[in-house]
Amino acid sequence: MASVSGRRTEVVPDKELLARHVAGDPNAFSELVARHRDRMWAVALRTLGDPEEASDALQDAFLSAYRAAGRFRGDAAVTTWLHRIVVNACLDRLRRRTLRPVVSMGDDATFDAVAPKTADPTVAHELSLDVTAALQQIPYEQRAALILVDMMGYAVDEAAQVLEVPPGTIKSRCARGRARLLPLLGHLRNRQAGGNVGGTKEGGGKP
Amino acid sequence: MNSHHLDYDTLADLAEGLLDDERAASAGEHLTQCPECREREAELADVSRILAEAPVPAMPTGLAARIDAALAAERSQSTASPDFQVAVSSPRRLRRLQLLSAAAAAVVVVGGGATVAKIMSDSSVTAADGKASVPDASSPRQSAGPRPLFGGRAPNSAGGLSGGTGYRVISTGATYRDSTLAAQIHKALTDQGVPSASVPACVPALSGGRIPEVVDVGAHYKGSAATVLVFQNATTHGYDVVIAGPGCATGHGDVLTRVSEPAL
Numbered sequence A: 001m002a003s004v005s006g007r008r009t010e011v012v013p014d015k016e017l018l019a020r021h022v023a024g025d026p027n028a029f030s031e032l033v034a035r036h037r038d039r040m041w042a043v044a045l046r047t048l049g050d051p052e053e054a055s056d057a058l059q060d061a062f063l064s065a066y067r068a069a070g071r072f073r074g075d076a077a078v079t080t081w082l083h084r085i086v087v088n089a090c091l092d093r094l095r096r097r098t099l100r101p102v103v104s105m106g107d108d109a110t111f112d113a114v115a116p117k118t119a120d121p122t123v124a125h126e127l128s129l130d131v132t133a134a135l136q137q138i139p140y141e142q143r144a145a146l147i148l149v150d151m152m153g154y155a156v157d158e159a160a161q162v163l164e165v166p167p168g169t170i171k172s173r174c175a176r177g178r179a180r181l182l183p184l185l186g187h188l189r190n191r192q193a194g195g196n197v198g199g200t201k202e203g204g205g206k207p
Numbered sequence B: 001m002n003s004h005h006l007d008y009d010t011l012a013d014l015a016e017g018l019l020d021d022e023r024a025a026s027a028g029e030h031l032t033q034c035p036e037c038r039e040r041e042a043e044l045a046d047v048s049r050i051l052a053e054a055p056v057p058a059m060p061t062g063l064a065a066r067i068d069a070a071l072a073a074e075r076s077q078s079t080a081s082p083d084f085q086v087a088v089s090s091p092r093r094l095r096r097l098q099l100l101s102a103a104a105a106a107v108v109v110v111g112g113g114a115t116v117a118k119i120m121s122d123s124s125v126t127a128a129d130g131k132a133s134v135p136d137a138s139s140p141r142q143s144a145g146p147r148p149l150f151g152g153r154a155p156n157s158a159g160g161l162s163g164g165t166g167y168r169v170i171s172t173g174a175t176y177r178d179s180t181l182a183a184q185i186h187k188a189l190t191d192q193g194v195p196s197a198s199v200p201a202c203v204p205a206l207s208g209g210r211i212p213e214v215v216d217v218g219a220h221y222k223g224s225a226a227t228v229l230v231f232q233n234a235t236t237h238g239y240d241v242v243i244a245g246p247g248c249a250t251g252h253g254d255v256l257t258r259v260s261e262p263a264l
Helices: A014-022 A028-048 A051-071 A078-099 A108-114 A123-135 A140-151 A156-163 A167-195 B008-015 B021-033 B035-053 B063-076 B091-103 B178-189 B203-207 B246-250
Strands: B105-111 B114-120 B168-171 B214-221 B224-232 B239-244 B255-261
Touching: A014 A028, A014 A051, A014 A078, A028 A051, A028 A078, A028 A123, A028 A140, A028 B063, A051 A078, A051 B063, A078 A140, A078 A156, A078 B255, A123 A140, A123 A167, A140 A156, A140 A167, A140 B035, A156 A167, A167 B008, A167 B035, B008 B021, B008 B035, B021 B035, B178 B214, B178 B224, B178 B239, B178 B255, B203 B224, B224 B246
Parallel strands: B168 B214
Antiparallel strands: B105 B114, B214 B224, B224 B239, B239 B255
16 A cells, blocks of 8 residues: 655655664654644544644554554554554544543634644634634544545555445545535635645645 | 436445446436536545645644654653554454464463463464464553563564463443443453453454453343453553454454453
8 A cells, every 4th residue: 555645755654763662762653743743633633623623633642643553553554554543533532531621622712722823823723724624514524534535545445444444435424425515615616616736636636 | 216316425335436336327317417416526526626725734843853752752761562463454464363362271260269261372373374373462451561672573573472361251241331341341351251262363362462350252232242342451550442343253353343442
């Protein structure tokens, strides 16, 4: 299974870094984290919708990966493995949320917390928040599939490997999720119809 | 059929190739004649495009440093907690596990007044691919002392088999309900139920490398035959419960629900 990491230009492959970490190299894991944390952050935030929870989940996930590295089997990409750990860490938090419900997301405080601390909100920024909020309205399974396939650019088979379900299930979750998201994202579509210059890809683009 | 407009679910399924031939042909034909549905189709394609183009939100200030600090703290500890296992399942590995499961000996252990069946992994079993390697079967509750951080494991090794560990398999016949789940899990954990020698084929697919505390192969859930897997959650010290449907028997996940229960 090919890695979907967009950073294959790095000199040391992910698997080699992980092997060095297992062998005791104190810097190897930090390099892996630095390499992938942005993508893992994106998955965690979009899955949980709440930056604070996403931060905790990401930290949990990297600690888990750190400890479990010795049990990593080389038959999948390190990114696939890391994504699964992040997804599971998020799922753990979602489950706890169902047991002990928290205030719903989408409030202004949440948005403020995700907002860049510098410039005025841009259209792109609003788009990101709207999409993250809309994703929270659909079932977890559909959200997770869409995050991996449509947002992160994973192939269906790779997403299936991350989420441990058959590829057909991923397809069906994506299809249902898109149908559910459509009315929630309609305003973005209209807004973009005129002035979408940055878009280059049609459909689930690769990163 | 052609006179009816296509709803978004149908169009989304069509785009993913999920419709059967007949429905796909009918929908395709309708699309050639119906600008309205073509517009809906375009709207759906836009959903994927909007998702793909949504900018990746920046990490909060300080999070990278916080994670680095947490990892440094972890590094400074001389022992690792071996209680969190994450493994990547591959078809090859699943086959290997299934072969092993089929060859596993069921041993009846009597203890504390309860009779439980243990699926014992037999380290002498060699799988068809000629390797004796199987996923690490050490269970958190059975690892007595602290272990060295990377206990002599070769990088990317498939994980040596620690023989003599496994998980309990019971068959309670109980109908698990969301409202009573905590009590039922407690019951399953405290050795009630008929021990079963059957091998739940979906455990490898659902365990994420963890070893379940107990598996109830004779359960029911929401009107369906079910297999209930109970894992200890190393973080919360509670339990993660996965309930799988009939597809479990074929080794597929077939997850009906996943629930976390707080510590009992």
